[in-house]
Amino acid sequence: MRTNKVFIPEVFFTNDCLTGEDVVKSTRVLGDLDGVFQDKEAYGKMNKEQAVYHVSSYLPVLENTPGGLFMGITTLYPGKVGQEYFMTKGHFHSNSDRAEFYWGVEGEGFLILMDERRNVWAERMFPGSLHYIPGKVAHRVANTGYQKLVFSACWPSDAGHDYATIADAGFARRLVDVNGVPTLV
Numbered sequence: 001m002r003t004n005k006v007f008i009p010e011v012f013f014t015n016d017c018l019t020g021e022d023v024v025k026s027t028r029v030l031g032d033l034d035g036v037f038q039d040k041e042a043y044g045k046m047n048k049e050q051a052v053y054h055v056s057s058y059l060p061v062l063e064n065t066p067g068g069l070f071m072g073i074t075t076l077y078p079g080k081v082g083q084e085y086f087m088t089k090g091h092f093h094s095n096s097d098r099a100e101f102y103w104g105v106e107g108e109g110f111l112i113l114m115d116e117r118r119n120v121w122a123e124r125m126f127p128g129s130l131h132y133i134p135g136k137v138a139h140r141v142a143n144t145g146y147q148k149l150v151f152s153a154c155w156p157s158d159a160g161h162d163y164a165t166i167a168d169a170g171f172a173r174r175l176v177d178v179n180g181v182p183t184l185v
């Protein structure tokens with residue numbers, strides 16, 4: 001199932017929108033993304049303290065609660081490591097059949113998806129793009145623009161994050177700048 005529906009945003013979310021004791025904020029700096037990018041030489045020369053993305057997560061119920069929902073806002077900065085765009089770590093869900101919605105709020109980029117047979121495809125993200133991520137599909141987002149990319153997400157509170165599978169085998173294809181054009185290679 002591949003869907004890429006569009007809605008019209010009336011409110012632009014930012015990470016600052018979400019506040020309260022059930023909101024968890026985190027930042028991933030370049031040093032947290034060791035092993036994620038292909039060009040190790042370019043990565044080695046970059047400042048590891050540089051922020052790549054911020055996530056604010058609204059967790060109104062406890063992690064692993066069946067039937068609940070979480071919501072997040074991610075701000076992903078523009079940049080590249082070599083020719084590869086700044087991107088999120090990416091993950092499957094620990095409860096592998098759990099689905100998720102992502103939607104574009106600001107900026108431009110791609111949602112990169114990979115199923116369990118390692119087929120990879122990408123959906124363009126822009127303000128108002130809406131993306132249904134089926135269960136058993138790994139997901140990561142790349143910023144291909146020159147400004148920050150803001151997207152939001154809604155996922156089941158019992159989905160969990162499985163980073164280990166991606167850390168071990170990565171995605172089967174990478175989104176790189178080929179003569180100025182974002183290309184899956």
Ligand SMILES: O=P(O)(O)OC[C@H]1O[C@H](O)[C@H](O)[C@@H](O)[C@@H]1O
Pocket residue numbers: 055072073074088089090091139140152153154155161
């Ligand atoms: O968890 P990452 O792969 O680093 O992606 C960053 C974040 O993106 C979205 O906001 C998701 O809903 C979060 O669950 C995820 O943590």
Ligand SMILES: [Fe+2]
Pocket residue numbers: 091092093100139155
């Ligand atoms: Fe997810």
